[in-house]
Every structure is written in C-alpha cells, then in structure tokens.
Amino acid sequence: MRITNLSMILVALTMLSGLPGKGAENETGAAPMKAMVAREYGSPEVLKLEDVPRPVPKENEVLVRVIAGGVNPVDTLIVSGKYAKEFGTYLPLTPGYDIAGVVEQTGAKITKLKVGDPIYGYILWGGGFAQYDIATEGEVAIKPKSLNYEEAASVPLVALTAWQALIDAAKLTTGQTVLIHGGSGGVGTMAIQIAKARGARVIATASTANQDVLKELGADVTVDYTRQKFEDVARDVDVVLDSVGKDTLARSYGVVKRGGFIATLVARLNQSELDKHGIRGASISVKPDANELNEITRLIEAKKIKPVVTEVLPLTEAVKALQQAATHHTRGKIVLKIAEDPQAE
Ligand SMILES: NC(=O)c1ccc[n+]([C@@H]2O[C@H](COP(=O)([O-])OP(=O)(O)OC[C@H]3O[C@@H](n4cnc5c(N)ncnc54)[C@H](OP(=O)(O)O)[C@@H]3O)[C@@H](O)[C@H]2O)c1
Numbered sequence: 001m002r003i004t005n006l007s008m009i010l011v012a013l014t015m016l017s018g019l020p021g022k023g024a025e026n027e028t029g030a031a032p033m034k035a036m037v038a039r040e041y042g043s044p045e046v047l048k049l050e051d052v053p054r055p056v057p058k059e060n061e062v063l064v065r066v067i068a069g070g071v072n073p074v075d076t077l078i079v080s081g082k083y084a085k086e087f088g089t090y091l092p093l094t095p096g097y098d099i100a101g102v103v104e105q106t107g108a109k110i111t112k113l114k115v116g117d118p119i120y121g122y123i124l125w126g127g128g129f130a131q132y133d134i135a136t137e138g139e140v141a142i143k144p145k146s147l148n149y150e151e152a153a154s155v156p157l158v159a160l161t162a163w164q165a166l167i168d169a170a171k172l173t174t175g176q177t178v179l180i181h182g183g184s185g186g187v188g189t190m191a192i193q194i195a196k197a198r199g200a201r202v203i204a205t206a207s208t209a210n211q212d213v214l215k216e217l218g219a220d221v222t223v224d225y226t227r228q229k230f231e232d233v234a235r236d237v238d239v240v241l242d243s244v245g246k247d248t249l250a251r252s253y254g255v256v257k258r259g260g261f262i263a264t265l266v267a268r269l270n271q272s273e274l275d276k277h278g279i280r281g282a283s284i285s286v287k288p289d290a291n292e293l294n295e296i297t298r299l300i301e302a303k304k305i306k307p308v309v310t311e312v313l314p315l316t317e318a319v320k321a322l323q324q325a326a327t328h329h330t331r332g333k334i335v336l337k338i339a340e341d342p343q344a345e
Helices: 006-017 073-080 149-153 156-169 186-197 208-216 246-250 271-277 290-301 315-325
Strands: 032-038 047-053 061-070 098-106 118-122 132-136 140-142 177-180 201-206 221-224 237-242 256-264 280-283 309-314 333-337
Touching (some): 118 156, 140 290, 149 309, 156 186, 156 256, 186 201, 186 237, 186 290, 315 333
Parallel strands (some): 256 280, 309 333
C-alpha cells in the first residue's frame, strides 16, 4: 500500500503522546490497567501485554472502560513506525482507534456524557487496545442499542471513512452509480450499505471468496477482481471509492463519467488524469465526528447498516489480529474482546 494520504500522517501525529491518555506513564497514583504496548517499532509481534497506569481524563475528556476494540490496518502501520522517521520518536504506544465501552469518569467540562453511558467511537489518539482509554465528546456517540459492544467497536472508523468519502466529499445522491473497490473489507462493507441507504446503485469488487458478502450487503453488481476487469463492467459511473490504490486507482479514472468524482483512501490523485477525464477527486483523511456517528447510529437502528464481524479475539491475541489486518484481505472486521459485555452480565 502506498502511504501517501494525509489521514495516516494525521494519525501518526496524534501518537506523539505515546500511551493513551497523553503521558499516562507519568501520572502518579493512577490505578493500573492492562494494555498492549509497543516499546519499539516493528511487526505486530512487538506488541506486549503490560500493566500500565490508567489514563486520567482532562476536563474536556472522559475515561472509558473499554469492552471491545476494533482492529484496522492503520494499527499495523503505526506500530511499524513508518511515520516515526518523518515525525520523530514517540514510543511507547498503544494502538486501537475504535472502541466501544462504558463511560467510567467525566472531566469537569463534559456536558453530554455521564458515567455509565454506553458509547462507541473513533479515537484520534488511539490507545484503545487497553482496559481504559480517553475520549472527547466529539469522538464518541451513544452505542446503538441493537448492537453488542463487539459489533459496535467494529463500526466507527470504517463507517466514518465511508461516510466522509461518499457523502461529504463525493456528495453521492439517489440514483447515482458508485463503484466501490474492496467492497468486502472494513470500509467497503460500510460503504456498500451507506451508498444503498442513500439510494445509489452499487458496483462492488472483491476476490472470489468474498463475492457472497458483496451480494448480502446489497451490491447491485459484483465484480471478482481476480477473474474480471472492473472496467469491463463499470462504465460512466458517478463516483469511485478506492481503498486499493496503485493500478486499481490508475485504471479507475477512465470509468468515471465527466463531472464525476473519485475518493481515494490510500493515495494521492493524479491531477492530470482528473483533468483529462473532466472529473474531480479527493484523498480522504478520516476524522472523528460525533454528529456523523449519530447519523450512522440511526442507519444501524433502522437496519440499513449491519456490521460484518469476522472474528473476535481476546486482547491477548492482538498480535494475531494485527497480522491479519496487515494482509489487506480481511473480510469485514476483526474485533478484540477486552472485557465481558456488561449487557450480558
Ligand atoms: N485515508 C483514510 O482516512 C483511511 C481510513 C480507513 C482506511 N484507510 C485505508 O484504506 C484501506 C482499506 O481499509 P479497510 O479497513 O477496508 O481494509 P481491509 O479491511 O483490510 O479491506 C481491504 C479489502 O480490500 C480488498 N482487496 C484487496 N485487494 C484488492 C483489489 N486489488 N481489488 C479490489 N479489492 C481488493 C480485500 O478483499 P479480498 O480479500 O476479497 O481481496 C479486502 O476486503 C487500507 O489501506 C486502510 O489503511 C484509509
């Protein structure tokens, strides 16, 4: 994967504080917690389960007791240290950008959340692969009632990415056609459902083994990219969502109609290609957004979006989870179970 998008850099910058809760190791008197900690950069195996101090929320933050953490490819990139060379050293770090859990403590300036609230969210500072994490009110929303914590933890980062690409950037509307590359992955499974809820016609790509999930999620046309060129099926589309990059992006300019839009998650767009085809585009950098997460909650509660959780692993198996995420061939999402679901207690 080409790591040229701003989002990754933004995420990398947010890691400058190391462990969750910014300077958590230096807090005195804080109760201990278990966390997956990287003290050196490298492959997922550098992550070790450690006892570290619980982070302490500032006045505009809440402390969340994490029940489940969603795994994303970005976790592997941050642990690999690819951004460290550009931005300096900020070890130790705890990855984990998606959490679902219960508000344990609120800072003095918190107005919307209270202790005991079940929440989920995309945490820009990471730190979610731990028993406790810090969040702001702008990052989290009340967890959908119809989802358990593991399902909820699989949603925020990928759903917000799909939303910000298709709705905010591409302005996808009813009746338009969208080509979604990587439709069976974390972002793709959300993008198909968000596009269908918007009233769009969806063409989605995946390998042979994942054709069924594309159909189950409502794709109107499916393409097995291992057997068929998407250009033979998708022509004059209004929008492309690219989560693959390289050759896939290079071949996508030609399938968009004039005035159409390409949103890529993984690359810089080629302006001369955009100009040549009379189209526009954007490289997406996903941002936490509690308001948009509330919109996503509404679609979940209306049964328009259902999470695809392929595997739930204990926190102690975070290394295995990140190894799978690094393959870029995950079906739906992997989630780490960090505590027992309080709804099931
Ligand atoms: N810029 C941002 O803000 C942002 C936000 C989120 C994610 N991302 C990036 O976007 C990418 C996708 O994220 P994700 O969470 O969806 O990853 P993921 O869960 O690993 O899914 C990737 C999907 O891509 C499919 N795929 C792989 N090669 C393909 C190809 N040549 N053509 C079509 N599909 C292909 C895979 O399906 P098969 O197994 O069937 O091949 C897999 O389902 C990652 O690189 C991630 O880092 C960026």
